[in-house]
Amino acid sequence: MNAVNTLAVVANEMNPGSFEFGPTWWAVFIAAAAFSVxxxxxxxxxxxxxxxxxxPAHAPRRTPAPSPFA
Structure with a gap:
């Protein structure tokens, strides 16, 4: 690999369209998603x-309420 090919490979790696997700990147992505959750x-x-x-709720009344008619 000469200098021109090396430069072309570096330039190609700088292009986001040529980037391929490998297993390591998927693992990092899944780990980041899990961490955010x-x-x-x-x-x-x-x-x-x-x-x-x-x-706590009040205890129920043990004595009947006074009648308003008494």
Whole structure:
């Protein structure tokens, strides 16, 4: 491979249309997508932890309500 061929190969690699995704690039892409999904889930979980705890419901009334006709 002489200098002209080397320059042509470098120029061809600089062309985005000639770029082919290999297995390594797919692995990097899938890892980045998975990381972004987990990061978004983590943000939502972090916000949920910061929410105040739900208050327990009031106990039901044990005595009947006073009658308005009494």
């Amino acid at each position: 987990f990061a978004i889930m983590g943000v939502f979980l972090w916000q949920a932890v910061k929410e105040p705890a739900a208050k």
